[in-house]
Amino acid sequence: MTHTTRSERRAAADRPAVPKWLRILLPAALILTWLTVAGIGGPYFGKVDEVSSNDQTSYLPESADATRVQEMLGDFDDSEAIPALVVFVADEQLSEEQLSSLADVMTKVATIEGIGANVSPLIPSEDGLAAQAFVPILSSAEVGDTVAELSAELATTAPEGIETFVTGPAGFSADLVSAFAGIDGLLLGVALLAVLVILLLVYRSFLLPIAVLSTSLFALCAALLTVWWLAKWDILLLSGQTQGILFILVIGAATDYSLLLVARYREALRVENDKWVATMSAIKGSFEPILASGGTVIAGLLCLLLSDLKSNSALGPVASIGIIFAMLSALTLLPAMLFAFGRAAFWPRRPRFEPDVVAAEDGMPDRGLWTKLAHLVQRRPRIIWVATTLVLLIGALGVTQLKADGVAQSELVLGQSEARDGQQALGEHFPGGSGSPALIIVDESEMDDAVTVLLADDGIDGVAVTTEDSPSGSAPVTAEGITPVGPPGTPEPSPTTVDGQVLLRATLTDAADSAAAGQTVTDLRAEFVDAAPSALVGGVTATAVDTNTASIHDRNLIIPLVLAVITLILMVLLRSVLAPVLLIITTVISFGTAMGVSALVFNGLFQFPGADPAVPLFGFIFLVALGIDYNIFLMTRVREESLQHGTRKGVLRGLAITGGVITSAGLVLAATFTALAVIPILFLVQLAFIVAFGVLLDTFVVRTLLVPALSYDLGRVIWWPSKLSKHAQPESHEPEAP
Numbered sequence: 001m002t003h004t005t006r007s008e009r010r011a012a013a014d015r016p017a018v019p020k021w022l023r024i025l026l027p028a029a030l031i032l033t034w035l036t037v038a039g040i041g042g043p044y045f046g047k048v049d050e051v052s053s054n055d056q057t058s059y060l061p062e063s064a065d066a067t068r069v070q071e072m073l074g075d076f077d078d079s080e081a082i083p084a085l086v087v088f089v090a091d092e093q094l095s096e097e098q099l100s101s102l103a104d105v106m107t108k109v110a111t112i113e114g115i116g117a118n119v120s121p122l123i124p125s126e127d128g129l130a131a132q133a134f135v136p137i138l139s140s141a142e143v144g145d146t147v148a149e150l151s152a153e154l155a156t157t158a159p160e161g162i163e164t165f166v167t168g169p170a171g172f173s174a175d176l177v178s179a180f181a182g183i184d185g186l187l188l189g190v191a192l193l194a195v196l197v198i199l200l201l202v203y204r205s206f207l208l209p210i211a212v213l214s215t216s217l218f219a220l221c222a223a224l225l226t227v228w229w230l231a232k233w234d235i236l237l238l239s240g241q242t243q244g245i246l247f248i249l250v251i252g253a254a255t256d257y258s259l260l261l262v263a264r265y266r267e268a269l270r271v272e273n274d275k276w277v278a279t280m281s282a283i284k285g286s287f288e289p290i291l292a293s294g295g296t297v298i299a300g301l302l303c304l305l306l307s308d309l310k311s312n313s314a315l316g317p318v319a320s321i322g323i324i325f326a327m328l329s330a331l332t333l334l335p336a337m338l339f340a341f342g343r344a345a346f347w348p349r350r351p352r353f354e355p356d357v358v359a360a361e362d363g364m365p366d367r368g369l370w371t372k373l374a375h376l377v378q379r380r381p382r383i384i385w386v387a388t389t390l391v392l393l394i395g396a397l398g399v400t401q402l403k404a405d406g407v408a409q410s411e412l413v414l415g416q417s418e419a420r421d422g423q424q425a426l427g428e429h430f431p432g433g434s435g436s437p438a439l440i441i442v443d444e445s446e447m448d449d450a451v452t453v454l455l456a457d458d459g460i461d462g463v464a465v466t467t468e469d470s471p472s473g474s475a476p477v478t479a480e481g482i483t484p485v486g487p488p489g490t491p492e493p494s495p496t497t498v499d500g501q502v503l504l505r506a507t508l509t510d511a512a513d514s515a516a517a518g519q520t521v522t523d524l525r526a527e528f529v530d531a532a533p534s535a536l537v538g539g540v541t542a543t544a545v546d547t548n549t550a551s552i553h554d555r556n557l558i559i560p561l562v563l564a565v566i567t568l569i570l571m572v573l574l575r576s577v578l579a580p581v582l583l584i585i586t587t588v589i590s591f592g593t594a595m596g597v598s599a600l601v602f603n604g605l606f607q608f609p610g611a612d613p614a615v616p617l618f619g620f621i622f623l624v625a626l627g628i629d630y631n632i633f634l635m636t637r638v639r640e641e642s643l644q645h646g647t648r649k650g651v652l653r654g655l656a657i658t659g660g661v662i663t664s665a666g667l668v669l670a671a672t673f674t675a676l677a678v679i680p681i682l683f684l685v686q687l688a689f690i691v692a693f694g695v696l697l698d699t700f701v702v703r704t705l706l707v708p709a710l711s712y713d714l715g716r717v718i719w720w721p722s723k724l725s726k727h728a729q730p731e732s733h734e735p736e737a738p
Contacts, residue, residue: 018276023276023339026336027335027336027337027339027340028336028340030332030333030336031333031336031337031340034218034222034329034332034333035218037218037221037222037225038217038218038221038222040221040225041221041222041224041225042221044221044224044225044228045188045224047228048183048224048228048238048243049240050232051228051231051232051238052231052238052239052240052242052243060309060310060543060546060547060550061308061309061310061546061550064546064550065525065536065537065538065542065546066537066538066539066542066543066545066546067538067546068441068536068538069439069440069441069536069537069538069539069542070538070543072441072498072501072536073439073503073538075498075499076466076496076498076503077466077503081116081118081136081137081138081139082136082137082139082143082169082170082173083134083135083136083137083168083169083170083435083436084134084135084136084137084147084150084166084167084168084169084170084171085132085133085134085135085166085167085168085170085171085422085426085434085435086106086109086132086133086134086135086150086154086164086165086166087130087131087132087164087165087166087167087422087425087426088102088122088130088131088132088158088162088163088164089129089130089162089163089164089165089425089428089429090129090130090161090162090163091129091161092129092161093127093128093129094124094128094129094130094131094162098159098162099122099124099131101158101159102122102131102158102159102162103121103122105154105157105158106119106121106122106133106135108153108157109135109150109153109154109157110135112146112149112150112153113141113146114137114138114140114141114142114145114146114149115135115136115137115138115141115146115150116135116136116137116138117136118136119133119134119135119136120133120134120135121133125429125430126429127429129429130425130426130428130429130430132426132430132434132435134168134435135150135166135170137150137170142177143170143173143174143177144173144174144177144178144181146170146174147166147170147171147173147174148174150166151164151166151418154166163425165418165419165421165422165425165426166418166419166422167418167419167420167421167422167423167426167435168419168422168435168436169435169436169540171418171419171422171423172409172410172412172413172419174419175412175413175417175418175419175420176240176412176413176681178413179240179413179414179679179680179681180240180241180243180244180679180681183240183243183244183247183679186678186679187244187247187248187675187676187678187679188247190675190678191247191248191251191671191672191675192213192216192217192251194671194672194674194675195212195213195216195251195255195668195671195672196209196213198664198667198668198671199212199213199255199668202259202660202664203262203346203349204348204349205345205346205347205348205349206347207341207344207345207346207347208262208345208346211258211334211337211338211341211345212255212258212259212262212334213255214333214337215254215255215258215329215330215333215334215337216250216251216254216255216258216326216329217251218329218333219250219254219322219325219326219328219329219330219333220246220247220250220251220254220322220325222325222328222329223246223250223321223322223324223325223326224246226321226325227246227318227321227322230321236314236317236318237310237311237314238314238318239311239314240681241311241681241683241684242311242314242315242318242319244676244679244684245315245319245618245676245684245687246318246319246322248672248673248675248676249319249322249323249326249622250322250323250325250326251672252626252668252669252672252673253294253297253322253323253326253327253626253669254325254326254329254330255665255668255669255672256293256629256665256668256669257286257290257293257294257326257327257330257331258330258334259661259664259665259668260286260289260290260330260633260661260665261282261283261286261290261330261331261334261335261338262282262334262338262661263658263660263661264281264282264285264286265278265279265281265282265335265338266346266351267282267285268281268282268285269343269351269353270351270352270353270354270355271353271355272353273353275339275342275343276339279335279338279339282335282338283331283335286330286331287331288573288636289632289633289636289637290327290330290331291327292569292573292632292636293629293632293633294323294324294326294327295569296566296569296570296625296628296629296632297320297323297625297626297629298320298323298324299562299565299566299569299625300562300565300566300621300624300625301315301316301317301319301320301323301621301625302316302317302320303316303558303561303562303565303621304316304554304558304621305317306554306557306558306561307550307554307557307558308550308553308554309547309550309551309554309614311614312551312554312558312614312617315618368656369659370655370656370657370659370660371656373655373656373659373704373705373708374652374653374655374656374708375652377651377652377655377705377708377709377712378648378652378712380709381709381710381712381713382709382713384705384706384709385705385706385709385710385713388701388702388705388706388709389589389706391701392589392590392592392593392697392701392702392706393589393592393593395592395593395596395597396589396592396593396595396596397596398595398596398597398598398599398600399592399595399596399599400596400599401596401599401600401603402595402596402598402599402602402611402616403599403602403603403610403611404610404611404612404613404615404616405548405610405613406515406518406544406547406548406551406610406612406613407608407609407610407611407612407682408511408513408514408515408609409512409513409540409544410423410511410513411513411609411610411682412681412682412683413680413681413682414680414681414682414685415680423511423513426511427510427511431461431462431507431508431509432508432509432510432511432512432514432517433461433507433508433509433510433511433512433517433541434507435512436508436512436513436539436540436541437464437505437506437507437508437512437539438460438505438506438508438520438521438524438537438538438539438541438542439503439504439505439506439537439538439539439542440454440503440504440505440506440524440535440536440537440538441501441502441503441504441535441536441538442501442502442504442528442532442534442535442536443500443501443502443532443534444495444497444500444501444502445500446531446532446533446534446535447465447495447502447504447532449531449532450504450528450531450532450535451463451477451479451504452479452531453524453527453528453531453532454504454506454524455478455479457520457523457524457527458509459508459509459510459516459517459519459520459523459524460506460507460508460509460520460524461507461508461509462476462506462507463476463477463478463504463505463506463507464476464477464504464505464507465477465482465495465496465502465503465504465505466495466496466502466503466504466505467482467493467494467495467496468493468494468495468496474505475493477504482495501534506524508520508541512539512540512541513540513541513544517541518541518544518545518548520541521537521539521541521542521545522545524537525537548612548613551612551613551614551617552613554614554617555613555614555616555617558617558621559616559617559620562620562621562624562625563584563588563624566584566624566625566628567580567581567584570583570584570628570632573632573636574635574636574639574719575639575719575722575724576718576719576720576721576722576724576725577720577721578714578717578718578719578720579635579711579718579719582707582710582711582714582718583628583631583635583707584624584628586631586702586706586707586710587623587624587627587628587631587698587702588624589702590623590627590694590697590698590701590702591619591620591623591624591627591694593694593697594619594623594690594693594694594697595616595619595690597693598619598686598689598690598693601689602686602689608682608686609682611682611683611686612682612683614683615683615686615687615690618687619687619690619691619694622673622687622691623690623691623694623695623698626669626691626695627694627695627698627702629665630662630665630666630698630699630702630703631698631702631703631707633658633661633662633665634654634655634658634662634703634707634708635654635707635711637653637654637657637658638650638651638653638654638655638711639719639724640654641653641654641657642654642716642719642724643724646716647711647715647716647718647719647724648712648715648716651708651711651712652708652712654708655704655708659704662699662703663699663700663704665699666695666696666698666699666700666703667696667699669691669695670691670692670693670695670696670699671692673687673688673691673692673695674688674689674692675688676688677689
């Protein structure tokens with residue numbers, strides 16, 4: 001006769017009868033459904049560029065001057081080509097023969113597929129050491145491929161001793177296309193490999209890492225399929241940057257949720273012989289923290305919808321969709337696979353069915369690193385939380401060194417850049433803003449006043465107006481009027497007017513993406529308020545200025561809002577006011593430390609030129625929303641244990657029980673965000689470091705030492721004003737085995 005314990009008999013009596021056929025059919029249906037979704041969504045990994053755009057202007061608010069100018073440009077020029085600027089540089093003055101050869105080169109490159117018909121004639125520099133020409137790249141062409149072919153053709157056909165560059169808007173667009181080319185392959189491969197290595201080390205098993213990785217990958221397939229079609233229907237905006245963050249976020253979040261559920265499943269298998277009951281127990285124990293964690297991240301992300309900058313507001317729903325599928329996959333697909341594998345999932349270290357041993361342990365590990373840390377917290381709680389807080393605050397002082405006021409377009413892509421080298425060469429021989437002029441749309445009646453303002457500004461080298469009867473489509477403007485283009489006696493051309501407005505092109509003396517050029521645009525706008533109130537300033541420089549302005553507005557609005565929303569969610573989850581406030585404070589301090597250390601590393605070690613204003617915002621969103629996850633995992637378990645054992649003992653038990661799984665989750669998330677650094681985009685590399693470092697800080701310092709020590713020191717008052725703050729369990733400070 002088989003012996004059963006009293007707890008086993010009681011648990012068996014409480015179990016609902018579930019037909020055996022349903023136990024088999026439901027998991028099989030779930031696995032089949034997810035396989036189907038993954039099969040449909042998988043091929044979309046190579047098609048994201050069909051529905052995405054990296055054009056900064058398309059992400060500006062509709063009210064921004066640069067946006068309004070961009071929308072009106074088509075009325076003055078029906079060409080939607082992207083201008084490339086070809087630069088030839090020699091060590092000695094270019095001879096007439098060399099200039100003639102270069103003209104032949106330009107005639108030849110004009111036949112390349114994807115290049116428009118209106119290639120400009122060569123324009124020699126005043127010092128005679130360089131020449132430039134404008135090459136329109138058709139919007140219907142693949143910009144990256146066309147620029148690469150143009151660059152290769154120039155390098156092979158240019159006369160010996162002459163260096164060639166392709167720069168301008170098309171050159172920098174090609175750099176971005178090349179940088180983002182690794183998202184579907186390299187980024188995904190590195191992230192999955194990093195997660196696999198960590199899972200193999202954590203589980204020392206073969207099947208479990210495969211199951212967890214499948215959970216993450218299938219969630220990503222479902223998210224990508226959904227986002228792709230929403231972008232196709234113009235409901236969402238998608239960029240390479242958003243795509244990369246989506247990939248990393250889904251893999252990291254789904255893996256973290258899976259680690260939590262697997263840990264609960266392992267616990268359940270030790271007290272349940274029936275794998276169906278163990279699976280249901282794991283879901284029940286994981287559902288609330290996973291839902292709270294995912295809900296917190298989604299709430300933080302959706303706050304981005306209030307952003308002026310569409311690249312920010314677009315990330316909110318895109319990333320939220322990814323988190324939704326990460327939660328669904330972890331709570332449906334993974335349990336189905338765990339049920340199918342049973343104890344074999346943990347092979348060769350299968351958990352034993354040992355309810356009597358578990359009862360003797362009382363659910364608490366009697367040895368190990370996390371139990372030792374629990375003892376340490378128990379002995380010196382106040383010293384630990386005060387010391388860690390001081391160290392974190394010292395690290396946060398580095399925030400004063402953070403330069404997050406924008407970076408030049410030429411600095412967005414790390415590593416070798418022909419467009420950046422070409423812009424530097426251009427600035428040495430021509431006005432720095434050649435090829436990327438400021439575009440001013442102004443009422444014809446105010447044109448003379450606008451020209452006067454432009455010519456009086458030291459930051460402007462020259463002004464041209466779009467005309468109807470000039471061979472080149474534009475003509476220079478001076479204080480005396482429009483200069484005829486052509487042989488002597490050519491009549492003064494008439495400006496092209498659209499609804500009574502004209503288009504002026506002002507060549508900047510400084511590089512279009514420089515801080516000096518940005519200041520010139522800002523000054524012009526201020527002067528136009530009185531001199532030409534109808535004037536709107538657009539172009540590459542104005543787009544950068546408006547982007548930075550919108551980004552700073554978003555940062556100042558959304559950071560406080562996210563803090564308020566997450567605090568409210570934690571209050572509902574923990575049924576407390578004090579605990580959520582303290583958790584938020586510790587997370588904010590941790591964020592400040594992460595940003596401070598990052599600023600010192602960016603300036604001193606990596607010598608980055610600065611950071612986009614969105615870097616602190618995105619770092620905050622991910623560190624606070626994701627960092628609070630580990631506090632949620634910890635404190636939900638602490639609350640569960642506190643209900644049975646009292647708060648102080650509950651803190652120690654919660655720390656010891658969740659230590660392994662939360663540390664594994666932190667390592668996974670840090671590794672996945674580190675993978676972003678393989679994409680040579682300054683913003684993504686900086687975000688990768690900030691989030692990875694911040695997550696590790698939360699994992700090993702805040703959640704391991706600061707929060708447990710502070711909670712232990714305060715005792716049950718931390719649950720104020722809930723009933724648990726008046727719990728009658730003993731709250732003695734006397735050391736005892738946890």
